[in-house]
Amino acid sequence: MFDSPAKLLCHLIEHSFEGMGGTFKCPVCFTVFVQANKLQQHIFAVHGQEDKIYDCSQCPQKFFFQTELQNHTLSQHAQ
Numbered sequence: 001m002f003d004s005p006a007k008l009l010c011h012l013i014e015h016s017f018e019g020m021g022g023t024f025k026c027p028v029c030f031t032v033f034v035q036a037n038k039l040q041q042h043i044f045a046v047h048g049q050e051d052k053i054y055d056c057s058q059c060p061q062k063f064f065f066q067t068e069l070q071n072h073t074l075s076q077h078a079q
Contacts, residue, residue, distance in 0.1 A: 006044055006047060009043055024036050025039075026042060028043070028047045029047070054068065054069040056069060056073065058076075058077045059076070059077070
């Protein structure tokens, strides 16, 4: 189970290019890397937080999935 789209994407990159040579292109900004692990690091560092789209209306938290936001709201802001 992956807790973010960035982690899932990095996992897919790791397994999609096993044993292959060549370059690895970021699917978000198209930056090119010569190693898959460098692309993975880039995705986490540059794009990992941008993917979070569900904003909590009661605090600054952001979440990848609506269910995460719902769980957060119930556990942190329930009255």
